[in-house]
Structure formats: C-alpha cells, structure tokens
Amino acid sequence: MSAREQRQVASDAGLSKQRVVVEAIRLADREGVDGLSMRRLAGELGAGAMSLYHYVANKEQLLDAMIDIVFEEIELPPEETDWQSAMRRRAVSARQVLASHPWAIGLMESRTSPGPANLRHREAVTACLRRAGFTVLTATHANWLLDSYVYGFALQEASLPFDTADEFTGMTEEVFLPQLPPDEFPYLNESAAALVAAGYDPAEEFIFGLDLILAALEPLRASA
Amino acid sequence: MSAREQRQVASDAGLSKQRVVVEAIRLADREGVDGLSMRRLAGELGAGAMSLYHYVANKEQLLDAMIDIVFEEIELPPEETDWQSAMRRRAVSARQVLASHPWAIGLMESRTSPGPANLRHREAVTACLRRAGFTVLTATHANWLLDSYVYGFALQEASLPFDTADEFTGMTEEVFLPQLPPDEFPYLNESAAALVAAGYDPAEEFIFGLDLILAALEPLRASA
DNA sequence: TCGTACACTGTACGACGTACGGTGTACGAG
C-alpha cells in the first residue's frame, strides 16, 4: 500500500480543490466564518495547514471559491414556465440557499469579481427576462430589483437572533419587549405583539414581497 | 500643564467612547474593515492598544457601536409629507449612508442585537406607515420589503468593483467583456453593451426600483 | 538506477485580540 493510499484511507480521500472548498463550507456552516481558519480546515481534512496552499492561492481565493459553490446551489430559472413562476422559483431557492449559508451574505460585500457559477446564474436570469419580453434596460432594472430584494431579505433574516417561530416568540417576549419602553416605542411594541399573535414565518414574508415585486414588473414587459 | 492636558494636546482631546468609535469608522472607511485593528485604531488616537478597552468591552462591541452610529446618520422619515415621499427620503438617505460606509453592510449579518439608533429608526418608519393607513401586518410587510430592497441594493452596490461611470465603462470594456465569451453569455454581453452605451448611475437605478415598490404598496393602505 | 516533478509539511515571522498586572496622576479626607 502506497503512502498516497494510506493517506487516502486516513483522510477519506486525497486532497483536491473541490474537497478543500466543500469542507470549508461545512466548517463555516457549523462554526461561522470566524471559526474558519486554514489550520482548522486542514485539521478537518487530516492535513497540514500549508498543504491547502497547493489547491488555493490564499484564503481570499478560498472564500471566493466558497461563494461560487453557494451560487451553484441556487436553482436556475426553469425555462418551460412563464417568467413569473421561473423568477419565483429561483428567488425562493436563493433565499433557502443563503439562509443555510448565512456567512455567504456577509462575504459578498468584500468580494468583487463574480465566479463562473455566479455568471451562469446571471446569464440564465437575464435570458429568462429578455425572452419574456423585457427590453435590455427593463431587464437590467428587474435584475437589480429582484436581486436586491433577495439579498437584502437574506441579510435581514441572517441577522435575526432566532431560527424558529418558537424561538421568536420566546425572544420577543423575554428579551425584546422588556427593552422597548412602550411610551418611547409604541409602534414597535404594537408590531411585536401582533407578530407574536399571528406567528412568524420568514418564508411567507419573503413570498409576500416577492409576488408584489413580480406583479409590479409585469406591466413593464414590451410584448404584454 | 498637567499630564492629562499634555495628552489632550498630543492626541487632540482626551479619549472617550465617542472618539474611539468615530475614529474607528474613519479608519474602516479609509482602509476597509480588515484594516481596522485595535492597535492601529489606538495608534490613530495616539494611545496604547489596551487603553481602548476602557471605553469598549471588546472588538465586537466596538463594531456594534460603529453600526449604530451609521444608523444615526440615516435620515428619519419626515413627518410633514405623504408616506411615499417620506419613505423615499429615508431610503435614499439610507443608500447614501451605506454607500459611504460599505463595511457596515457586511457587518450587519453577524451582529444580531439592534442598537438604540437602529430601534429609533425602525420606530419612526413603522410610525410613518401606520399613520399612512397601513395595518399592523401590512406595515410589517412593507417594512421588510423596503428594508430588504435598501440593504440588498447597498450590498450589490458595495460589491461593484468601481465607483464612477467612467470606471464602469473602463472595467466593462477592458475586464468583463473579454471574460464573457459571447456564445456562452449572449445576454450578459448584450446587457453590458447597453449599459456602457446608456451610462451607469446607481442612484437612478435605485430610485427606479424604489418607486416601483412604493407604488405597489400604495393599494395596501386601509384608508386609501 | 537515477533525476525530476509533485504532493505535502515543519518551522518561523509578523500581526491579531485581549488577559493581567502594573504606573502615574487627580482629588477628597484627615
């Protein structure tokens, strides 16, 4: 048995850029982006820290690659349906993916050059809009608008300190409301109370705004 | 002249939480959030690194305080106009502020508890919407929708690798287009070409989506 | 049999956040 094969047994498989990046994503999902260090990542892979630099030029490039894998996970707009359904599907998918990799959102601000999966995604979305009858310029507007909504929603969702409706109710009643004097924040109190009563569901909230935007974009199609 | 007065001359004024946080923001604006270290910040203030810990519990709290100062800079919705104008003003202000502190957007994802300025802002926005005739629930929807758009737009804008229209044209023609094979990315090519021809202005782009959202929200008012 | 190339790693450096234990000065009490 060669040393390479030994290593493969010891660490589940030989190293590769793919394996490094995938494990990095797992680590970031588990511990947050601050918990992702080259040493820890190497440890997870059963390797020395410097070995990683044979597959990734530096940590920045590793982060770029991680982001692009995230984009790969987002569904492309299906081609066989009307444009609104297609956009809704890909937006919903994007929200799900970003919610399961919250660190990705904070990373986008600092990373300026889009990866290949990102480009493929943009191309597919633009294609869908153009084929639906939007002009080049209105398609650009629609693109900015939809992406802004999706990213902004994911950003807000990521900064919520709870994940489930129960946690929300608990946190609101025990932490937030006591911090909000009703005379200074009457409307926030009212709104928090209503949300506790009505229940809290980010997926529903997301769909509401999304459908409102899609409906408002409909009249901009040239061939309507 | 006392030692304290000497210090004040040497470093422009005695230390204070306010001064520490403001200088931290200046440093982050200038060098990015990665360039902000306790040692460098202390250096800018003419102090030792550990002195900062008398005004800030740790770096996390410093970042929280920075974010809240940023929220303080955003205009509250004016009370004397119709709700759409009020929302437009505060949204435009928010975009400007976030564009001048791009690091703030990436920070929001990891920071979960809102500061006082943030709360005041939310209260004022919610008040404006409720007074305009939105119900508690539709006001919540509108809030999520508008904030998502503003934050998401700011996030996308921050991740653009250029600041001016000229830079945009240059980068597009010299860097992006050569990377986009026309047969693989026909629509992105078309759209890039159109943008170069029509000129690029993020402020206009922002207003487009904003007004579209505001118009779409109008019919949701109860007292319309 | 040997040379080369490749995959990998050990060590070391400078910078980071911050715990801990000072140090000097201002100031109220005696």
Place this chain on the structure above:
DNA sequence: CTCGTACACCGTACGTCGTACAGTGTACGA
C-alpha cells in the same frame, strides 16, 4: 500638607491567525 483611593492608561505576554520559505519523501519516466 499628607496620604489613600480611584481612575485612566499602558507594557508585556499568550495563543492564534495567514502565509513565506525551505525542505522531504515518494512515483515515475528515462
């Protein structure tokens, strides 16, 4: 006028970070 205390500030040190650099061992073609 003296002195105790409180406060503002800092020097040093520890563990961790990213990563430059200089190896080391093995596979493989000649």
